[in-house]
Amino acid sequence: MKIFLESLGCCRNQIDSEVMLGRLACANHEICYEPSEAEVIIVNTCGFIASASAEAIDTILELAQYKKDGLCRRLVVTGCLPERFRNDTLTEALPEVDAFLGTGACGDIVKAVEHKCSLDSRLVLLPEPSSREFQGYPLPRILTLNHSAYIKISEGCNRKCTYCIIPKLRGKQRSRSIEDIVSETNHLLQHGVKELIFVGENTTDYGIDTILSANLNKKEFKSPVNLANLLEQISICADKYADINRPIWLRLLYTHPSSITNEVVERISYLDNFCTYFDVPIQHASPKILKLMGRDYDLDHLYRLFESIKNIAPDAILRTTLITGFPGETDKDFKTMLKFIEDIKFDHLGVFTYSDSEDLLSHRLKGHVLKEVAEERLDIIMATQSQISEKINKKYMDQTVKVLIEENPDDGIYLGRTGFQAPEVDGITFIYGSALEIGTFADVKITETYEYDLAGEDLNYDPAVQLGSTNRAKFSSTSK
Numbered sequence: 001m002k003i004f005l006e007s008l009g010c011c012r013n014q015i016d017s018e019v020m021l022g023r024l025a026c027a028n029h030e031i032c033y034e035p036s037e038a039e040v041i042i043v044n045t046c047g048f049i050a051s052a053s054a055e056a057i058d059t060i061l062e063l064a065q066y067k068k069d070g071l072c073r074r075l076v077v078t079g080c081l082p083e084r085f086r087n088d089t090l091t092e093a094l095p096e097v098d099a100f101l102g103t104g105a106c107g108d109i110v111k112a113v114e115h116k117c118s119l120d121s122r123l124v125l126l127p128e129p130s131s132r133e134f135q136g137y138p139l140p141r142i143l144t145l146n147h148s149a150y151i152k153i154s155e156g157c158n159r160k161c162t163y164c165i166i167p168k169l170r171g172k173q174r175s176r177s178i179e180d181i182v183s184e185t186n187h188l189l190q191h192g193v194k195e196l197i198f199v200g201e202n203t204t205d206y207g208i209d210t211i212l213s214a215n216l217n218k219k220e221f222k223s224p225v226n227l228a229n230l231l232e233q234i235s236i237c238a239d240k241y242a243d244i245n246r247p248i249w250l251r252l253l254y255t256h257p258s259s260i261t262n263e264v265v266e267r268i269s270y271l272d273n274f275c276t277y278f279d280v281p282i283q284h285a286s287p288k289i290l291k292l293m294g295r296d297y298d299l300d301h302l303y304r305l306f307e308s309i310k311n312i313a314p315d316a317i318l319r320t321t322l323i324t325g326f327p328g329e330t331d332k333d334f335k336t337m338l339k340f341i342e343d344i345k346f347d348h349l350g351v352f353t354y355s356d357s358e359d360l361l362s363h364r365l366k367g368h369v370l371k372e373v374a375e376e377r378l379d380i381i382m383a384t385q386s387q388i389s390e391k392i393n394k395k396y397m398d399q400t401v402k403v404l405i406e407e408n409p410d411d412g413i414y415l416g417r418t419g420f421q422a423p424e425v426d427g428i429t430f431i432y433g434s435a436l437e438i439g440t441f442a443d444v445k446i447t448e449t450y451e452y453d454l455a456g457e458d459l460n461y462d463p464a465v466q467l468g469s470t471n472r473a474k475f476s477s478t479s480k
Contacts, residue, residue: 002030002071003113004038006063008056009046011150011199011253011424013079017044020078020109022140027110031142035066040074040113045081048165049355056081057094064096074098076112078105080169084359086126099123103169104132130156130171139184147194147404147439148423153181153230154200158209159256161283162294162361163326163354166201173201173209178225182233189241194404194439195249197422198234203252204259206230228263235271242273247402247441249419253279257305258297262312269313275419276313280305281321285340286333289326292365299336306344317420319348322381325374326354327365334377338384347392348426349385351378386451389427393449400459403429403444405436416442418454426452433458 003024007017020042021031032038041063045056066072076099082090083102091100099112105125115123134155143149156171157164185196200206207225234250242248250273255264257280268274284290287298297305309316322337341349353374356363407415414431421427431444436458448455 001039001113002032002037003040003042004032004035005042005044006035006059007044007144008059009044009048009052009080011197012152012201013044013046014144015150015152015199016079016103016106018141018143019139020044020106021142023107023109024113025142026140027114029110029113035063035072036070038066039071040076041066041072042076042078042109042113045077045079047080047084047169049352050357051355053081053084060094060097067096074113076101076109078109078112079103082124082126083129083169084165091122091124097122100125102126102129104129104171107133128171129169130174132171134174134176134180143188143193145406145439146192147406148197149188149193149195150197150199151181151184151188152176152200153198153203153206153227154209157201158205159202160294160361162292162365163283163323165357165360168359170201173205175200175207175210175225178230178233181230182237185234185237186240189238189248192439194246194441195251196234196238197251197253199253202254202256202259203227204255204261204264208259228261228267231264231267231271231274235267235273238273248273249404250274251277251422253422255280257282257295257302260305262308265309265312265316269316275317276315277317277319277420277422278309278313279319279422280309283321283323284326284329284333285337286329289329289333289337292328292362293323293326294361299340302340303343317347318344319350319422319426320346321350321352323352323354324377324381325369325371327356327362327369328367329354329369329374329377330367338381341381341388342384345388345392346385347389347420348422349381349389350425351381351385353378390449390451393427393451393454396446396454397449398446400443400445401429401454401456402441403431403456405431405438405440405442408436408438414442414458416444428453430455431458432456433461 005017005021007014035041043060046052064075075097077097078101082100101112104127108125112123154175156173157166158173204227206227210225238248238250269276285299401418403416403418405414405416414433414436416429418429436442443459444456446454446456
């Protein structure tokens with residue numbers, strides 16, 4: 001059958017989608033990239049916050065139209081939405097859907113696609129998320145991009161942040177073996193991937209569950225199962241494929257402020273191929289709000305942490321995420337957070353307003369903040385961060401940086417990223433050039449800087465021939 005899959009949400013969902021597509025292809029199903037051509041449509045959903053759930057339902061209803069007006073004979077919904085609302089009336093609310101698979105049932109995607117069902121016998125598979133076997137290597141997988149790929153080093157979370165539903169959606173933390181991760185790293189690099197991004201719910205918690213289990217079972221390991229050791233093994237593997245003309249970028253995301261260690265920072269700072277990029281979501285800086293959030297660190301810890309990172313890795317790129325309008329957040333709490341970002345001066349920063357739901361522990365807290373107040377505080381933070389980012393970006397003026405080419409939207413114009421720009425969450429780099437190949441690296445001299453983006457010329461570029469003043473003006477206006 002011809003199958004179309006719509007993947008929503010985070011990069012961890014994207015990995016699940018790629019693995020499901022790989023399983024389907026191995027079962028001799030044909031993958032297509034237009035829903036109008038598909039006999040089966042799959043929606044891999046996100047349900048992390050209310051807006052994500054709403055987007056998922058809208059997408060399901062939109063694609064369900066192809067059962068009426070197109071070739072589609074079956075609609076399958078997978079992932080976080082059915083997992084989050086497993087005890088609710090989701091199946092009743094969405095009679096258009098033929099099968100529901102929770103996060104623990106991704107391995108059953110072929111069964112869901114081939115299952116003969118009716119409205120009275122729809123397939124609903126919602127096993128406990130923690131029971132799901134980790135996708136080991138070798139694993140069938142169809143990459144969304146050929147030059148960049150995410151690799152999960154762990155699944156689930158053992159922390160108890162009051163605003164977060166992830167432990168319910170993904171189960172307890174399970175760390176993959178170092179051997180599996182390195183094998184997948186080797187396979188992807190062998191097939192031409194230029195950038196590998198290692199993710200988990202909290203990557204710096206990697207191995208903690210394995211160590212606890214080993215202690216209980218009195219099991220010994222040949223090598224330490226911890227993040228620092230994993231990073232070393234990954235770097236050794238990447239060294240086999242990297243050279244001056246063809247670098248390999250390795251990037252670690254989603255570290256946790258209380259478990260990122262100096263040892264891990266040191267590894268990232270000196271290991272070949274690792275981008276000195278530190279993604280450390282702090283969520284807030286007020287000691288009171290951090291305690292209400294269930295975060296096990298305080299303001300002093302955060303100041304010491306980022307000072308330590310900068311001391312160990314002077315060229316460190318810092319990224320974080322914040323939440324405004326958390327229950328109990330006062331003007332004083334907000335000002336503490338604002339001052340912190342002014343002091344640290346993050347290279348990249350994302351901010352969200354608090355998303356409430358009855359199934360969150362934070363829902364029961366007192367002092368819920370008005371939506372308009374939370375949004376006003378978000379705007380203040382972003383206005384402050386835009387000034388910080390613009391000033392930081394100016395230091396790249398006239399420098400030559402290596403850029404991974406990702407798109408070619410117009411003649412003479414390319415879009416790409418530097419090693420200090422992570423995909424989707426940070427700014428981009430616009431390149432004036434010609435005959436550049438998507439998925440390759442170019443040396444780019446930066447000629448323009450903006451609040452979040454950079455622009456420059458490929459060193460082999462001839463502006464007199466390749467790009468007229470009209471296109472240049474059009475290009476510049478898109479960055480502001």
